[in-house]
Amino acid sequence: MGSKKRRNSATGMAQPDGVATAVADRPRRWRGTIVAMLVCTGVAAGFGATWWFQHARQPGQGQGIVVGDGTRGPAGMVHVPGGDFLMGSDSKMAQANEKPAHKVRIHGFWMDQHHVTNAEFRKFVQATGYVTTAEKRPTGKP
Numbered sequence: 001m002g003s004k005k006r007r008n009s010a011t012g013m014a015q016p017d018g019v020a021t022a023v024a025d026r027p028r029r030w031r032g033t034i035v036a037m038l039v040c041t042g043v044a045a046g047f048g049a050t051w052w053f054q055h056a057r058q059p060g061q062g063q064g065i066v067v068g069d070g071t072r073g074p075a076g077m078v079h080v081p082g083g084d085f086l087m088g089s090d091s092k093m094a095q096a097n098e099k100p101a102h103k104v105r106i107h108g109f110w111m112d113q114h115h116v117t118n119a120e121f122r123k124f125v126q127a128t129g130y131v132t133t134a135e136k137r138p139t140g141k142p
Contacts, residue, residue, distance in 0.1 A: 065078060065079075067079075076113055077113060078110070078111055079108060079109075080111050081108045082105070082107040082109075083106065085104055086101055086104075
């Protein structure tokens with residue numbers, strides 16, 4: 001019995017029956033493996049990014065959140081640690097007063113843990129005699 005030969009469409013050469021099929025199927029077999037590898041890489045990158053955003057610490061943030069209790073800081077306030085950050089933008093779309101981007105260092109400060117209502121602020125002003133910047137008479141100096 002003679003073996004039937006078929007022409008390979010890619011090379012134009014005659015090949016025994018079955019060889020052309022095996023060669024033609026090779027890319028299909030690898031396609032599934034490559035897709036699976038890409039999916040696994042994407043999933044791993046997603047988990048890695050999630051971990052990094054949840055656990056990576058910037059300088060000055062290693063202390064954790066400090067909530068004031070009256071002894072360790074003002075009650076009802078949260079400490080925001082100081083540090084360096086890039087302020088402004090060099091983008092073509094940035095406003096003139098946003099340029100140039102520059103490094104700024106701020107000191108740590110305390111901020112209320114919750115919004116302050118107008119009634120709470122009024123009570124504070126009455127108790128302390130505080131005068132807001134908007135209520136102060138202009139001095140003519142910047």
